[in-house]
Amino acid sequence: MPPTIGVFDSGFGGLTVLRELLEVLPGADYLYFGDTARLPYGSKSAHTVAKYAISSAHFLQERGAEILVIACNTATALALDEIKSAVTLPVIGVVEPGAQRAAEISKTRKAAVIATEATVASHAYEKALGARGIQSTEKACPLLVPLVEEGWIDHPVTEQVAHIYIDEVFRNGAKGADVLLLGCTHYPLLRAMLRRVVPAQVQIVDSAESTAKAVAERLQVPAAGGVGKVRCFATDSVEKFRRLGGRFLGRPIEDIELIDIET
Amino acid sequence: MPPTIGVFDSGFGGLTVLRELLEVLPGADYLYFGDTARLPYGSKSAHTVAKYAISSAHFLQERGAEILVIACNTATALALDEIKSAVTLPVIGVVEPGAQRAAEISKTRKAAVIATEATVASHAYEKALGARGIQSTEKACPLLVPLVEEGWIDHPVTEQVAHIYIDEVFRNGAKGADVLLLGCTHYPLLRAMLRRVVPAQVQIVDSAESTAKAVAERLQVPAAGGVGKVRCFATDSVEKFRRLGGRFLGRPIEDIELIDIET
Numbered sequence: 350m351p352p353t354i355g356v357f358d359s360g361f362g363g364l365t366v367l368r369e370l371l372e373v374l375p376g377a378d379y380l381y382f383g384d385t386a387r388l389p390y391g392s393k394s395a396h397t398v399a400k401y402a403i404s405s406a407h408f409l410q411e412r413g414a415e416i417l418v419i420a421c422n423t424a425t426a427l428a429l430d431e432i433k434s435a436v437t438l439p440v441i442g443v444v445e446p447g448a449q450r451a452a453e454i455s456k457t458r459k460a461a462v463i464a465t466e467a468t469v470a471s472h473a474y475e476k477a478l479g480a481r482g483i484q485s486t487e488k489a490c491p492l493l494v495p496l497v498e499e500g501w502i503d504h505p506v507t508e509q510v511a512h513i514y515i516d517e518v519f520r521n522g523a524k525g526a527d528v529l530l531l532g533c534t535h536y537p538l539l540r541a542m543l544r545r546v547v548p549a550q551v552q553i554v555d556s557a558e559s560t561a562k563a564v565a566e567r568l569q570v571p572a573a574g575g576v577g578k579v580r581c582f583a584t585d586s587v588e589k590f591r592r593l594g595g596r597f598l599g600r601p602i603e604d605i606e607l608i609d610i611e612t
Numbered sequence: 613m614p615p616t617i618g619v620f621d622s623g624f625g626g627l628t629v630l631r632e633l634l635e636v637l638p639g640a641d642y643l644y645f646g647d648t649a650r651l652p653y654g655s656k657s658a659h660t661v662a663k664y665a666i667s668s669a670h671f672l673q674e675r676g677a678e679i680l681v682i683a684c685n686t687a688t689a690l691a692l693d694e695i696k697s698a699v700t701l702p703v704i705g706v707v708e709p710g711a712q713r714a715a716e717i718s719k720t721r722k723a724a725v726i727a728t729e730a731t732v733a734s735h736a737y738e739k740a741l742g743a744r745g746i747q748s749t750e751k752a753c754p755l756l757v758p759l760v761e762e763g764w765i766d767h768p769v770t771e772q773v774a775h776i777y778i779d780e781v782f783r784n785g786a787k788g789a790d791v792l793l794l795g796c797t798h799y800p801l802l803r804a805m806l807r808r809v810v811p812a813q814v815q816i817v818d819s820a821e822s823t824a825k826a827v828a829e830r831l832q833v834p835a836a837g838g839v840g841k842v843r844c845f846a847t848d849s850v851e852k853f854r855r856l857g858g859r860f861l862g863r864p865i866e867d868i869e870l871i872d873i874e875t
Contacts, residue, residue, distance in 0.1 A: 386660045387650060394849045397649045495758040506776070509769055586657045 351577055352568055353378045355414025355438075357405050360388035361590070362494075362534030363420030364597035366443065367579070369561030370418070374570065378577045380414050383594070384610070386584035389494065390423040393467060399428035403435045404610050408582070410436050418564055419443065422532050422556065423465055426473035439567065443534070446563035447556030448477035451528045454552055455483055461523035461551070462487045463514065464532030465494065474532050486522035490514045490533075497535045498593065503542055511539065511546045519548060530554045538597065581605040614840055615831055616641045618677025618701075620668050623651035624853070625757070625797030626683030627860035629706065630842070632824030633681070637831065639838040645672050646857070647873070649847035652757065653686040656730060662691035666698045667873050671845070673699050681827055682706065685795050685819065686728055689736035702830065706797070709826035710819030711740035714791045717815055718746055724786035724814070725750045726777065727795030728757065737795050749785035753777045753796075760798045761856065766805055774802065774809045782811060793817045801860065844868040 354377050356367050367381055382405050384390075390398045402424040406417055417440045419425045419432060425442030433440045451460045460483050462474040469489040478485040493514070496507045519526065529551050531537060537555050547553060579602070583590040587605045594602045617640050619630050630644055645668050647653075653661045665687040669680055680703045682688045682695060688705030696703045714723045723746050725737040732752040741748040756777070759770045782789065792814050794800060800818050810816060842865070846853040850868045857865045 386656060389652075393649060397848055491762055492755075492758055492764075495755055499754055501755075506769060506772055509772075513769070585660055 351376050351378050352570060353380060353413050353415050354564065355409035355412070355417045356381045356420045357402065357409060357417065357424070358383055358421040358534065359390040359401075359424065360385050361498075361594045361597045364594050365534045365537040365557040366418060366420035366560055368597070368599050369558045370564060371579075373561050373565040374568065374577075376577050377568075377570070379579045380409055380412050381579065381581045382409050382608075383581065383583045383590060385586070385590060386610075389465070390421060390467065393423075395427040395467075395471070398424055398467065399431045402428045402432050406432050406436045406440075408608070408610060410438055414438060416441065416564070416568065418560065420534055420557070420560070422534060423467045426468045426471040441560065441564055441567065443556040443560045444473045444477050444532075446559035447530050447532065447554060448474060448481060448483075449563075450559040451478060451530050451554045452481035452483050454554070455528045457525050457527045458483050459523065459526040460485045460528040460530055461518045461526045462530045462532045463490045463493075463518065463536065465489060466491055468532055474530060486518055486526065487532075488514060488518035493539065494533065494535045497538050500596070502538055507539065508542055508546060511543060515543070515546050526551060528552050528554055531556060579604065582608045584608055584610050614639050614641050614838065615833060616643060616676050616678050617827065618672035618675070618680045619644045619683045620647075620665065620672060620680065620687070621645070621684040621797065622647050622653040622664075622687065624648075624761075624857050624860045627857055628797045628800040628820040629681060629683035629823055631860070631862050632821050633827060634842075636824050636828040637833065637840075639840050640831075640833070641840045642842045643672055643675055643677050644842065644844045645871075646844065646846045646853060648849070648853060649873075652728070653684060653730065656686075658690040658730075658734070661687055661730065662694045665691045665695050669695050669699045669703075671871070671873060673701055677701060679704065679827070679831065681823065683797055683820070683823070685797060686730045689731045689734040704823065704827055704830065706819040706823045707736045707740050707795075709822035710793050710795065710817060711737060711744060711746075712826075713822040714741060714793050714817045715744035715746050717817070718791045720788050720790045721746050722786065722789040723748045723791040723793055724781045724789045725793045725795045726753045726756075726781065726799065728752060729754055731795055737793060749781055749789065750795075751777060751781035756802065757796065757798045760801050763859070765801050770802065771805055771809060774806060778806070778809050789814060791815050791817055794819060842867065845871045847871055847873050
């Protein structure tokens with residue numbers, strides 16, 4: 350039997366994690382929960398985010414998830430321990446795998462992290478990197494998520510905004526950093542553009558990719574074999590989920606169900 | 613006794629309506645409810661917005677509001693009738709007063725409307741303007757809210773984004789329009805910048821201003837007399853409400869209480 354992997358995010362961003370999971374574990378079955386009625390989590394408080402994330406984790410466990418991937422940097426940063434306590438299945442967040450990968454490749458032992466406001470305010474990446482001997486500078490980039498959602502992936506305005514944020518982080522504190530950690534699951538869509546903006550000596554680490562690899566290691570199932578099912582659940586407009594989500598997943602999304610989590 | 617006016621919004625934007633209310637009715641008492649835990653409404657479905665708005669309307673009625681101002685274009689556009697049915701006090705939304713003002717000043721009988729995705733999808737302004745003999749072209753501008761919330765009020769990137777949106781609306785359909793209606797309560801903060809971007813013959817109508825005047829006419833109380841109290845309630849971080857809200861209200865916010873609306 351292929352494993353059933355539950356993937357949770359506040360919206361569409363976690364689909365970049367699912368996309369990477371489908372690369373490394375194509376034979377698994379996936380249940381993806383996007384809490385689109387209550388997004389974005391990035392500007393909300395820890396208490397609110399924890400409450401939302403736990404109800405969604407319960408939902409996925411009830412639907413048969415055997416392992417839970419918190420494919421949301423904000424929920425991981427603010428509420429991972431609370432989620433782990435509230436469910437009985439293994440839980441993997443996106444922060445530790447991203448920090449681990451950054452620590453493996455950094456030579457200068459300095460990293461820059463870009464993320465949402467709430468993730469930065471939690472200093473989850475600073476702590477995870479610090480525990481691995483990496484000094485970090487974090488920068489909130491609240492405009493990048495709406496720019497991605499507007500579809501301005503390769504747009505001059507997005508590049509200009511990225512320039513402003515990236516210049517600021519490398520000017521303030523991140524001098525000498527040789528790794529930029531993408532601490533938001535929307536940012537992988539900007540990776541090609543960010544490559545042009547980020548200093549040449551800086552390597553880009555994507556938490557989505559690192560997390561998928563961590564899940565594959567944890568499950569220790571063969572990467573090959575069959576094509577698994579992907580079922581999606583959204584708390585708001587299924588039509589919008591289909592339209593926007595396909596961009597994040599990199600392929601059309603077929604099976605989406607509207608869920609009212611409060612009832 | 614001064615009247616107690618309840619003002620409801622998904623977040624901070626409605627404070628631009630409160631700001632205008634304080635201009636025309638400085639002696640009234642105000643209860644402002646910002647549903648910041650569940651913002652933004654602009655990307656959510658009608659069903660979800662109606663559910664949230666009604667619970668907030670009940671809260672304000674219980675706290676003593678004698679009239680309710682829905683200072684949120686999305687909630688007005690999607691849920692005004694449902695809110696009116698769910699409460700027993702008079703309810704005023706932002707769409708009708710804005711449309712009324714546009715109809716009063718337009719000579720070409722053509723208007724352009726900029727708003728959030730959900731407001732545009734509802735075509736509430738198109739209907740309200742159409743009922744007054746004004747032909748309109750609506751344009752969703754989803755990046756303007758995050759730009760305002762980032763504090764980039766008079767920033768070259770914001771001006772460039774506004775140029776893209778405004779050029780598009782006046783190129784597609786809004787040729788000959790002599791009014792631009794600001795159909796989102798965040799946009800008054802961009803009014804000076806928009807004045808530079810919008811064609812010279814086009815007048816800008818601000819729904820926040822028009823709504824405050826409509827409330828004053830409805831209450832028929834003298835504008836002068838005393839300084840009323842302003843109490844704010846937020847469903848998420850009070851600290852953020854204070855910091856961001858002051859920018860919208862145009863003065864510091866003192867009295868803010870955290871509310872858990874689901875309990």
